[in-house]
Amino acid sequence: MMKAKVDKELCTGCGICIDVCPPVFEMGDDNQAIVIADPVPPECEDDCRDAAEQCPSEAIQVEEE
DSSP: OOOEEEEETTTTOOOOOHHHTTTEEETTTTTEEEESSSSSGGGGGHHHHHHHOOOTOEEEEEEEO
């Protein structure tokens, strides 16, 4: 099982994660990314990892159990 978290202090609201993995991330009212799928659906795990890797501020943490 995979879980994703967005560190609000690091998130710049660039939206890359939303472009890469829209089933897991969306933009919140504060113009920062939020996680909308907890846990991450198995079919989205690769895209979620990609979103974390592409995040320019390293605001996304992925935890795998």
